[in-house]
Amino acid sequence: MRKKIIYFLSMIFFAFLCLISNTTLVKADINGVTVTPLIEDDTTDVTDRFEIVGKPNAERTVKISISNFSINKLQLRIEPTNATTSMDGKIVYTDKVREGEFGLKHAFSKMTKAKMITLLPNKTKDVSFKIKLPDDKIDGLIMGGFNVYDTARNGAKGNANVPVWITGDNKAVGGVVTLHNLALDVIDKKPHIIINLQNKEPGQMKNVIVHMTVKRKSWLDRFNLGPDKMTADLTYGKVAPNSKIPVDFDQNQTPIKAGKYVIKGAARSGKATWTFKKTYTITQEQANDINKRCKGLIYNKTTTYILIVCVLVSLIFLIFWAIWYSGRS
Incomplete structure (x- = not known):
């Protein structure tokens, strides 16, 4: 009974921390898991993603906070990838995207490395990633992101996405x-x-x-x-x-x-x-x-039936032709 009370109070405590925090929780479909990008830039109102404006070869470090409110120990993989478009017109980060696909010049997976973490119940862990920008100038927008999922289910039971938008000059570019x-x-x-x-x-x-x-x-x-x-x-x-x-x-x-x-x-x-x-x-x-x-x-x-009818009609025609030909002989 005491363990249940402690667990219940800890859940309320974590929820309270989330409410008073200035950061924005990224909704996770993994049961009992929340993923939060820790935005350190006070000049921006954007709190649900990282935005990087940088020159070639520049390096940036971003930090993600992950909390496990479930009763199970989790093995989570945080994998960098590029954004893709889902069938219902949403931005998702669940596919592995490679350079050259769909005209992509820079794969986000080459700018930073995937990480695995073990997260015990009612624990929070901050994970840092060092991002190295490409050698050449970035044209337009690289819409990268981190796909977080439970390795035991390989994403089948949900995942969370943390977007990372990278530009060289922050100028808008259209699409074709x-x-x-x-x-x-x-x-x-x-x-x-x-x-x-x-x-x-x-x-x-x-x-x-x-x-x-x-x-x-x-x-x-x-x-x-x-x-x-x-x-x-x-x-x-x-x-x-x-x-x-x-x-x-x-x-x-x-x-x-x-x-x-x-x-x-x-x-x-x-x-x-x-x-x-x-x-x-x-x-x-x-x-x-x-x-x-x-x-x-x-x-x-339908095709089979039509072919059968054609064969039968042909056979009937041949039979009548044979009878007619025999009658003339």
Whole structure:
């Protein structure tokens, strides 16, 4: 009983400290964990991220405070990465991003190192990171950040993000949207076709409106019996610099079919508009790999039925032709 009272009082004490603190808690999806960027710059009102304006080769040190209010000992990994854009138009830091992807010149993971910490119940630990800026001038915005997650669950049960924005001159840069690729994925045991657009410039974008269609080519199109055109109309509230913009086409219980897929669409942000058109090929091997990992798929047998009818009609025609030919002999 005494242990429960002590635990309850300690929880109230930590919560009180959080309320009176001048720093902003970054909401963590890890049960019982809070992550706080310790902003030491008194001249800024920004408290939910680190902002660095620096010259080439400059070094900065940032500090993160992590508290464990749970009853379990945790093994947490704090991993640097670049921001990406989620399917619902949010900035996230859960993907590992490498230099060269989506026009990215500088990967945040090369400026500092990941760290592992062990955090006992009802304990807080401050973790420092030394950030070394790139050798060359930084153009636009590098939107980096730290992804904090429980290694026992590998992020499956939640994570916390601490953004680190880095610029060379603090000047705003716009974005440019282009078509990147077609990808396949399995989400919740269902097949998905994902058309990845990309913001290939080092500038954050807001309110990007996307209209996209996907159509698989088929010989049945000439009879108006081909697969339906899939359409997506989406708005992305925020798009990270040098990141993909995933446009998701949930196939539900329809299996992926091999073939040529025609992609058409447009994106708009403010007064700028970009249009796209390209044909991608999904191989039978790719389709099989996705479908075998899904459950409850319903296969459309229209093509099979049409082929059976054609064969039967051909056989009937041949039989009548044979009878007619025999009668003339």
